[in-house]
Amino acid sequence: MTNASTADEETPPPPPPATLTFGGKHGKNPLADASFAAMCRRLPSVLGHTARRAWAVDRTGVVLLLVCQLLTGAAAAVVLAFTAQAMTHVLGDGTVSERLHGALPALIVVTAAAAVGRVSGALASYADGRITPLLTTEADIALVAAVCRVESSAYGEDGFADRQEAAEVGVTRTRLMVQDAQRFMSALIRMIAASGVVTALHPLLLPLLLLAVLPAGAGAVLSARVDYETHYLNVGDRNVRQMMRWWATYSRFGDEVRANGMTGYLIYWYRALSDRIDRRTLTAAPRMLRITLATSALGGLFLLCTWATLAWLASAGRIALPVAATAVVAVQTTLAALGQFVLHGAAMFHTSLYLADMRSFLDMAAERAPARGPLTIPERVDEIRLEEAVYQYPGKDEPAVAGVSLTLRRGEILAVVGENGSGKSTLVKLLTGILLADKGRVLWDGVDLAHADPDAVWKRTALVPQNFACWPLRARENITLGQPKTFDDGPVWEVVDAVGMREAIEKLPRQLDTLLAKELWGGAELSGGQWQRLVCGRALYRQTPLLILDEPTSQMDARGEHAIFLEIKRIAARRMTVVVTHQLENTRLADRILVMDKGRVVEHGGYEELVNAGGLFAELVALAQDR
Numbered sequence: 001m002t003n004a005s006t007a008d009e010e011t012p013p014p015p016p017p018a019t020l021t022f023g024g025k026h027g028k029n030p031l032a033d034a035s036f037a038a039m040c041r042r043l044p045s046v047l048g049h050t051a052r053r054a055w056a057v058d059r060t061g062v063v064l065l066l067v068c069q070l071l072t073g074a075a076a077a078v079v080l081a082f083t084a085q086a087m088t089h090v091l092g093d094g095t096v097s098e099r100l101h102g103a104l105p106a107l108i109v110v111t112a113a114a115a116v117g118r119v120s121g122a123l124a125s126y127a128d129g130r131i132t133p134l135l136t137t138e139a140d141i142a143l144v145a146a147v148c149r150v151e152s153s154a155y156g157e158d159g160f161a162d163r164q165e166a167a168e169v170g171v172t173r174t175r176l177m178v179q180d181a182q183r184f185m186s187a188l189i190r191m192i193a194a195s196g197v198v199t200a201l202h203p204l205l206l207p208l209l210l211l212a213v214l215p216a217g218a219g220a221v222l223s224a225r226v227d228y229e230t231h232y233l234n235v236g237d238r239n240v241r242q243m244m245r246w247w248a249t250y251s252r253f254g255d256e257v258r259a260n261g262m263t264g265y266l267i268y269w270y271r272a273l274s275d276r277i278d279r280r281t282l283t284a285a286p287r288m289l290r291i292t293l294a295t296s297a298l299g300g301l302f303l304l305c306t307w308a309t310l311a312w313l314a315s316a317g318r319i320a321l322p323v324a325a326t327a328v329v330a331v332q333t334t335l336a337a338l339g340q341f342v343l344h345g346a347a348m349f350h351t352s353l354y355l356a357d358m359r360s361f362l363d364m365a366a367e368r369a370p371a372r373g374p375l376t377i378p379e380r381v382d383e384i385r386l387e388e389a390v391y392q393y394p395g396k397d398e399p400a401v402a403g404v405s406l407t408l409r410r411g412e413i414l415a416v417v418g419e420n421g422s423g424k425s426t427l428v429k430l431l432t433g434i435l436l437a438d439k440g441r442v443l444w445d446g447v448d449l450a451h452a453d454p455d456a457v458w459k460r461t462a463l464v465p466q467n468f469a470c471w472p473l474r475a476r477e478n479i480t481l482g483q484p485k486t487f488d489d490g491p492v493w494e495v496v497d498a499v500g501m502r503e504a505i506e507k508l509p510r511q512l513d514t515l516l517a518k519e520l521w522g523g524a525e526l527s528g529g530q531w532q533r534l535v536c537g538r539a540l541y542r543q544t545p546l547l548i549l550d551e552p553t554s555q556m557d558a559r560g561e562h563a564i565f566l567e568i569k570r571i572a573a574r575r576m577t578v579v580v581t582h583q584l585e586n587t588r589l590a591d592r593i594l595v596m597d598k599g600r601v602v603e604h605g606g607y608e609e610l611v612n613a614g615g616l617f618a619e620l621v622a623l624a625q626d627r
């Protein structure tokens with residue numbers, strides 16, 4: 001036995017991924033208590049909703065689709081009725097040529113109607129091809145817009161991310177909805193046409209045919225239910241798998257994954273989660289099989305009864321032979337139409353389950369869109385005041401900000417310091433109205449943010465967040481994003497100079513037009529510190545009354561940091577500036593320093609004053625110098 005294998009035996013197996021359930025108040029499958037009748041009642045509402053949305057995106061396509069479907073149905077009825085007529089001639093009395101001659105006009109009509117049916121069928125598919133992509137795009141954009149617009153606090157809400165994942169499936173299923181609805185409607189029209197002909201031949205045939213296809217329909221609905229149940233159980237796991245997939249494969253995190261030896265565990269983890277999802281899916285397979293076998297057997301039995309009845313009617317002389325022959329064709333046609341009607345109805349029901357998830361998420365997101373009030377904020381803001389502001393994140397026992405009062409005036413630079421988790425970033429979110437205080441108030445020139453239009457607030461805010469996005473956009477857009485108001489690059493170059501990025505941008509293959517994403521064709525990459533400079537440039541470009549920088553220079557070299565703080569000082573007179581930092585030396589530029597601990601302001605004053613006070617700030621400064 002080698003040392004390596006001994007080591008392997010002694011190494012405990014890696015822990016499997018945590019078991020995640022689609023939890024919270026959304027943890028209950030909406031189908032759990034739904035009766036079969038209730039499920040069937042969904043169809044008209046789903047059909048109506050799809051029709052309204054289709055009408056909104058492509059009226060011509062919808063009209064074309066409806067006309068073609070009516071034509072297809074009418075053509076099917078004509079084919080059947082004239083086939084019956086032709087049969088009567090073919091199986092009637094006279095010589096072969098006389099009988100064929102007699103059937104000829106009916107056969108010509110059958111051929112013409114079949115041609116019309118085919119052409120309108122093709123046109124209906126074309127209309128479906130027009131409507132579906134537009135509808136899917138609309139659903140997709142509605143979802144993205146809804147998520148972008150919710151109050152920031154919604155992200156932390158129980159089940160929000162899982163509901164979003166379920167809604168994403170709804171978006172992809174939208175693709176099937178028009179197709180299902182179109183096939184369902186066309187089968188319905190063909191069924192009505194064909195059943196009219198069958199009933200005219202003998203009234204007993206239609207109920208028997210219905211009995212023959214109903215079990216298949218019931219089977220399809222039951223299978224859809226099982227499939228959805230499995231999907232519902234897997235939502236939580238799929239959500240986290242999707243997130244991990246992105247983190248594990250995103251090139252920006254590739255170095256961390258490789259150099260820390262994470263690859264093996266990440267792949268193991270991904271496989272373990274995928275296996276768990278597959279296991280649930282496979283558990284459903286025998287149930288599906290049982291449903292299909294039972295309903296097929298029942299349907300087959302009823303079909304046998306239909307044929308036996310037809311044979312009995314013919315042999316007992318209750319229907320003439322030509323009528324019996326026609327009945328065979330009519331039964332086949334009706335059976336096909338009925339079968340498709342039921343199957344596409346079930347498919348629509350199936351799709352509707354996913355669409356309902358999407359609709360309920362959109363409703364949920366709409367309820368969480370800011371509805372704060374119509375108050376607006378003056379163009380120039382002179383003062384921001386916090387009055388005993390408290391904020392507690394959902395699910396947390398302690399408030400992150402526990403009653404903070406402060407006044408910030410135009411022209412002032414405020415530094416906020418404190419240990420990790422002391423509430424600095426949360427305070428910033430309260431100042432900017434990203435989060436609304438649970439208790440207390442945040443007032444911008446006397447306007448309470450709880451009642452102000454958030455867009456008016458954010459138009460006057462520039463924020464360099466602690467965790468910023470490296471947008472896969474051109475360099476120019478990475479600066480102007482959120483405020484693309486000039487056609488001239490002058491102001492963009494001004495901020496590029498201010499953050500010391502001119503040389504780096506001029507070296508890019510297409511300067512400001514360079515796509516900043518190495519993974520995209522023609523894209524280029526910046527270093528971490530260069531990205532941070534660019535993000536600071538974006539905030540400076542906005543020229544707003546409030547400028548907030550949360551750890552703005554953590555990745556920068558001394559020259560970059562110097563340039564940024566010089567610029568902050570240069571422009572400070574025209575705005576209120578808040579700098580959150582752990583680099584305590586940088587707080588020297590501030591007019592005031594706020595020291596936070598456990599959500600409260602424990603000290604405030606100037607740099608020298610706080611160092612001499614011998615409190616938490618002095619201790620942190622001493623620790624920073626004790627290297």
Ligand SMILES: Nc1ncnc2c1ncn2[C@@H]1O[C@H](COP(=O)(O)OP(=O)(O)OP(=O)(O)O)[C@@H](O)[C@H]1O
Binds near residue numbers: 156393394418420427
């Ligand atoms: N989105 C969130 N959901 C739940 N709790 C959060 C969230 N963001 C922060 N917290 C919690 O709120 C508290 C304050 O966090 P905050 O980010 O404001 O601290 P901070 O002072 O900015 O910390 P750091 O110096 O590490 O950036 C912490 O206990 C943290 O765990």
